[in-house]
Every structure is written in structure tokens, then in C-alpha cells.
Amino acid sequence: MENWISASTPLLLKVFLSVLAIFSIIIFITRVSGLRTFAKMSSFDFASTIAIGSILASVILNTNQSLLKGAIALGGIVLFQSLFALVVRKSQFMNRILTNAPTALMYKGKILYKNLAKTNVGEDDLIAKLREANALNFSEVHAVILESTGDMSVLHGGEGNPLDERLLHSVKGLPEEAGGEK
DSSP states (O other): OOOSSOOOHHHHHHHHHHHHHHHHHHHHHHHHHOGGGGSSOOHHHHHHHHHHHHHHHHHHHOTTSOHHHHHHHHHHHHHHHHHHHHHHHHOHHHHHHHSOOOEEEEETTEEOHHHHHHHTOOHHHHHHHHHHTTOOOGGGEEEEEEOTTSOEEEEEOOTTSOOOGGGGTTOBSOOGGGTOOO
16 A cells, blocks of 8 residues: 555656646647637536546646546546637537626726626725725716626726716616716
8 A cells, every 4th residue: 555655766757747748738729719718717617627627636646647638638628618718709609508698896986786796796896896996985986887707897987087887887776867877
């Protein structure tokens, strides 16, 4: 039985070579598939990243695991992620079903408490994001949007700097005055 503190030299060498090989494969796949693989993540991207991490760990730590199986699994996940992105981009129907829509958390200086509750965002988190965006007053905040990636976008400016309403296209949870839900 292998000692849990040490390991044989051939086993350590195999783990080291697995790390080099699998990381070379993941770098190659990422270069081929583009930066979207690890960009700001939707829920599907997050699941893909978890799966990639699991495969990496299995191939690196399980010395009985084949590098070829790991490479095929990594390629399959990235291919599936790319196909998913293509389907979501090409079909509005699939986009609505499979991705989170951006949600308004604040509009015209007013916090939209119902939307905070629906999205499980705390008021303190919202206010922290306003500070981070250098908003000085609620009245200068045109809108705060919880994006589909989980990021918050703060749209702010003075009275002489109106909000282009096109920036709110496809944002759900807007008040009626903004053309939102009735």
C-alpha cells in the first residue's frame, strides 16, 4: 500500500508528466476554442469549468487514467460548450430557455427591492457595487443591472448625461415607466 505522505519516484514522475501533458492539451484547446471558454461565466460555462477541473484532477492524480481519455473528454466538453454557445446565439427561443436574462436591480435612483429578492442580491451588495463604480448619489444612478454572468453593471451620470434606453434592451424587471413588465 502506498504511503499517504510519500510516493515512489516512477509514480511521481508519471504525475509530473501528466500535469505537463494535460496542461499542454488544455492550453491548446483553449487557444483553438477562444477566450470564451474561461471568460465571465454563465451557468453553463460554470458547469463546463467544473467538469474541466474534475477531468484535469482525474487525469493528473489517477495514474491509471489515460491521457488520451482525458484529452478526448476535455475536447468534448469544450466542443459541447461551443455548440451550446452557437445554439444560444442563433436561437432567441433557446437563449431565453437556457440563459439567465439580465435583471434590473435599480432604476432612476430607486432600488427595485422585488428584483433584489428574486435574484438573491442583498442591498449591501448593491450599495458596495455603487461605491465601486464611484456613484456619489442614488439620484445619479440611471440603472444597475445584474448581468447574465452574475456581474453588476452600474450605469450612472449627471442630469446632462441621459441614459440611452437601448442599453436596457432585454433587461427584465424594469418598472412600467421604462417599458418593463406590467
